[in-house]
Amino acid sequence: MAEFTAAVYQNEFLPDGGTDVHAIVTITSSGAGTAGQSGSGEAGEIIIVDTSGSMGIETMAAARDGAQAALAEILDGTWFAVVAGTDQAALAYPPVRSGPGLVRMSEATRHEAATAIGKLKSGGGTAISTWLDLAGQLFSSVPEVTQRHALLLTDGENQESGSLLADAIGRATGYFQCDCRGAGTDWKVAELRTIAQALLGTVDIIPAPKQMRAQFQEIMRASMARGIADAKLRVWAPQGAQILFVRQVAPTLEELTDRRVEVNPLTGDYPTGAWADESRDYHIAVRVAAKAIGQEQLAARVQLVLPGAEPEVAAQGLVKATWSNNSELTARIDQQVAHYTGQAELAAAIQEGLAARAAGDDATATTKLGRAVQLAAQTGNEEATTRLRKVVDIEDEAEGTVRLKRTVDKADEMALDTASTKTTRIGKSGT
Known part of the structure; x- marks a missing residue:
């Protein structure tokens, strides 16, 4: 029988007047079985x-x-x-x-x-x-x-x-x-x-x-190997809150925000498709009304819901907000949130850089692909770095200084493009 777990990685502390809460929610499945064995069809x-x-x-x-x-x-x-x-x-x-x-x-x-x-x-x-x-x-x-x-x-x-x-x-x-x-x-x-x-x-x-x-x-x-069909990511946010975005960030980047299906005015479902024994990461961003220093609030409830006559909540994670005047607490950026924010920017930089190169805009292509090299190094995405080296000559990885190669194998360029949405993970640890 399939079992799911949920873990939340975030910095829950917001400064005075802070409104935006970011969290990475990791959903892990085990014992999923094989295709068509979930009992729902x-x-x-x-x-x-x-x-x-x-x-x-x-x-x-x-x-x-x-x-x-x-x-x-x-x-x-x-x-x-x-x-x-x-x-x-x-x-x-x-x-x-x-x-x-x-x-x-x-x-x-x-x-x-x-x-x-x-x-x-x-x-x-x-x-x-x-x-x-x-x-x-x-x-x-x-x-x-x-x-x-x-x-x-x-x-x-x-x-x-x-x-x-x-x-x-x-x-x-x-x-x-x-x-x-x-x-x-x-x-x-x-x-x-x-x-x-x-x-x-x-x-x-x-x-x-x-x-x-x-x-x-x-x-x-x-x-x-996908024994669980058509699971949904269900996100609740409190009255007056705004879901800024919901996206899968591992193992690949998938924008889910516009795929929301209303369950009720405070709750929406986002598609995740079928599951095998695997782990996926989701970036949830919520804007809430600012509260007084010392107050706490549940900013979002994130659940994985399985299909059936009576939908089953298989896992749940809570995203919290606490307002503080301690700058040491509020200034921290959770390493998981930072990592995947960089991975999302990396994908955009690769795609925009390749598009500029195809359009003959070498200046923009150099800038974008240079930024991609820098981000790949910062986020430890060695696969992206390897693929980028086939398109640009890297002079300074840390600074993102590159030169466009004069001749590039089209297959290498397309491989970089298709792999742009594949992400890498870092070790999970609490904040």
Whole structure:
């Protein structure tokens, strides 16, 4: 049976007139089990493979092999389907025209699906909105499937209007999760990141076809390990308070503020998707009315709520505020809050720097990427530093002094972009 714990890291002391309270809330899950085992419904998986004309012979062969490898990781009994995506979406498996669009995984269906994947060929354009819409329709054809996950691979830029894709993302948001992967370097990071962030998934680059099999296996194994479906982060704040933001800050940065669903005037739910045995950190910022020196107040109550006929509070953390005239207490910034504030700025600096470089604004790119180097060093994000070194020459890491490299491998640049929202942790200790 799954167990959750919550821990709160903050400096609760505010100076006279202080109003803004920041806290990192760590939620940890253990004993989550496997997908579809939470008792609230069954699990469904859809593998979406780009079969447009841009998929070259080697990439297409690797995609077929990767998709077949992913099939091998899907647990027996899980509902699943395979979608081939071009300028329209086609159901590659199962071969049905009406009724349920998903079938249960078994030795027989796994073999049949692998055979169907082996016959996929490239041709046509790219309209990702149709891929997402078909996935939604397939999931809805089997009502008992409540834990819904898709794996989407593309190698090229979407060839339809942004509004069509945005509308499709909107229809899928809150209905199924989706991990996105881009093969090669002819796709847009921002495009896939928009899909992945809205659908509570991940985005990454697969630079070489030979890497596809391992990435597909990793994604599917992770999905199969998520035994808790559709948990919510429930945040209460007192009358008159304002939630400034709610965001996941580890293992990746995910902005949740605008995803709030009202429970009552003082309480809102924020989506977290499915859980495995893992730990996630959330940054909660609340603005409260200032109180007199010596007074205390509960600034927020943060809960993880599990789905069901009667939603279950699985863990709870309390965010507090105490007004003090002791400057030694009020001047401290909690190390967890400081760390993740730096990580959020790091992600923005990388993305803005790369965008400026692409636009030919070398001055802004140098400034932003230099700041990124400085922040990566300050927050101990060695992966970011390693990736940044492939884009800039670092002269002074502490000062953020860099020079743009004249020649940069596009795959390295895209890898830096996709990894910008991955964060690093520091050891937890109380304040």
